[in-house]
Amino acid sequence: xxxxxxxxxxIKSPNPFWLASAPPTNTGYQVQRAxxxxxxxxxxxxxxxxxxxxxxxxxxxxxxxxxxxGFNNIELITDxxxxxxxxxxxxxxxRFPDRAVVASLMVEPKREKWHEIVKRVEDxxxxxxxxxxxxxxxxxxxxxxxxxxxxxxxxxxxxxxVKEVARTPVIVKLTPNITDITVVAxxxxxxxxxxxxxxxxxxxxxxxxxxxxxxxxxxxxxxxHGGYCGPAVKPIALSMVAECARDSRVGIPISGxxxxxxWQDAVEFMLMGATGVQVCTAVMHHGFRIxxxxxxxxxxxxxxxxxxxxxxxxxxxxxxYSNWGDLNLNxxxxxxxxxxxxxxxxxxxxxxxxxxxxxIDMLTGADGKAILKVREEDCVxxxxxxxxxxxxxxxxxxxxxxxxxxxxxxxxxxxIARLNGSHSEAEVV
Amino acid sequence: xxxxxEFDKERREIDELLFKGYHVAAIREDLDGAKVTFVMGKxxxxxxxLLLLTADARKYIVTRYMEGKRANA
Ligand SMILES: Cc1cc2nc3c(=O)[nH]c(=O)nc-3n(C[C@H](O)[C@H](O)[C@H](O)COP(=O)(O)O)c2cc1C
Numbered sequence: 436x437x438x439x440x441x442x443x444x445x446i447k448s449p450n451p452f453w454l455a456s457a458p459p460t461n462t463g464y465q466v467q468r469a470x471x472x473x474x475x476x477x478x479x480x481x482x483x484x485x486x487x488x489x490x491x492x493x494x495x496x497x498x499x500x501x502x503x504x505g506f507n508n509i510e511l512i513t514d515x516x517x518x519x520x521x522x523x524x525x526x527x528x529x530r531f532p533d534r535a536v537v538a539s540l541m542v543e544p545k546r547e548k549w550h551e552i553v554k555r556v557e558d559x560x561x562x563x564x565x566x567x568x569x570x571x572x573x574x575x576x577x578x579x580x581x582x583x584x585x586x587x588x589x590x591x592x593x594x595x596x597v598k599e600v601a602r603t604p605v606i607v608k609l610t611p612n613i614t615d616i617t618v619v620a621x622x623x624x625x626x627x628x629x630x631x632x633x634x635x636x637x638x639x640x641x642x643x644x645x646x647x648x649x650x651x652x653x654x655x656x657x658x659x660h661g662g663y664c665g666p667a668v669k670p671i672a673l674s675m676v677a678e679c680a681r682d683s684r685v686g687i688p689i690s691g692x693x694x695x696x697x698w699q700d701a702v703e704f705m706l707m708g709a710t711g712v713q714v715c716t717a718v719m720h721h722g723f724r725i726x727x728x729x730x731x732x733x734x735x736x737x738x739x740x741x742x743x744x745x746x747x748x749x750x751x752x753x754x755x756y757s758n759w760g761d762l763n764l765n766x767x768x769x770x771x772x773x774x775x776x777x778x779x780x781x782x783x784x785x786x787x788x789x790x791x792x793x794x795i796d797m798l799t800g801a802d803g804k805a806i807l808k809v810r811e812e813d814c815v816x817x818x819x820x821x822x823x824x825x826x827x828x829x830x831x832x833x834x835x836x837x838x839x840x841x842x843x844x845x846x847x848x849x850x851i852a853r854l855n856g857s858h859s860e861a862e863v864v
Numbered sequence: 865x866x867x868x869x870e871f872d873k874e875r876r877e878i879d880e881l882l883f884k885g886y887h888v889a890a891i892r893e894d895l896d897g898a899k900v901t902f903v904m905g906k907x908x909x910x911x912x913x914l915l916l917l918t919a920d921a922r923k924y925i926v927t928r929y930m931e932g933k934r935a936n937a
Pocket of ligand 1: 456457458481508510512539567569570634635663664665692693714
């Protein structure tokens, strides 16, 4: 059995699965039950200036029978007094000394405010702090959360103020509601952050009721923008983790968050540079016990791969995440249809004919039965047919040797520029 | 004509010129495609310009050119 324990910038936990700061970590009762189920750590529901929540807070996007493909909320930070939370944090840590208990914090961007809350929270024995610069609604209107997180200089100075007094490691949680997340991550690092976590929720409006014309969710007939999370946001979160992981100017450990529901998701985030992961929506959908499958699955995977420790996964795929301009233009894949598995639904033909390169022919086989066949020389290898195909294994994307030397777009442009004796203006980074 | 046939036609034109001993002297790309200037030997015995329209041929010509450069290096 592999070693699942991690050390995120000095915060240790027996496995890489932490609960993200959200309703599942609202109280000591909940976090302790989560730890009983096996969670390695928990980031407490954000503590900070007093708030009042609305009734009707969540909405979900169900897609074609898949419930909660995406999740939307207009909830704010904790609405319980700081002292009550601190007492429960203390009790939880005492009962589960081997688990990571991290306090998420959000106050106004004022030095003395940060100093006060950091000192009070650290006094009860948390293992680390997570600064919530990400909440996109409610708090942002008051200059906190994403409003802070969208200004790199404010992220840097607030991190710096926290680091002036913090005795435990400081994680800065980043908002995805920004053009380039690495800019903010770099400023967090400059402010002295020991790690970054990403992503918080993405600005969203879950929907509009076409019968009542109300927003979804609505509070007495009115709505406000919320934060989107759950499986739908995973690719966005993963790319943001990857961008930070491959930027040496960020250079600090990453806690991956966003749409993680399974051990496979966690492995992907770790391969792309995360030291550990945090989960919210999947737990809200299925309960704390999903961690049992996550731990078992990860253990088996590591054994199969012959890896002694989960830490060996971190960052292994980062160097494979490159720039578009450095991809080999002479690499070629084509679609091949396995007629024995094909159910002749013609979805691939329709997709290719209507929206791609018109290279899947509907033919009649020698036995008189309809068959679908790819004209490989016309296939550009876009993958669309295999994506829309509902029959497992019916379409393979097969690598073919183009016989050509590798050539990237950037190499091509440089070569043309040299040939023409001028400088290239069209390099892609 | 299929996309492959369009490319293949342009590829054959390129191969034919290279086979005859022409080499690539300039490639200028604009909204209309790639204008490739081929010249014969040194001193220039002749000049031919091809306007390549297909993306595959625009890729192919630079690949050939790079291969040629590597072979002569
Ligand atoms: C209802 C709800 C409340 C949340 N509250 C907080 C919060 O108080 N502090 C915080 O940092 N993130 C908060 N989040 C964001 C989550 O911690 C997490 O970053 C986000 O949901 C993405 O993870 P997921 O896709 O696993 O849900 C909240 C998310 C939800 C759904």
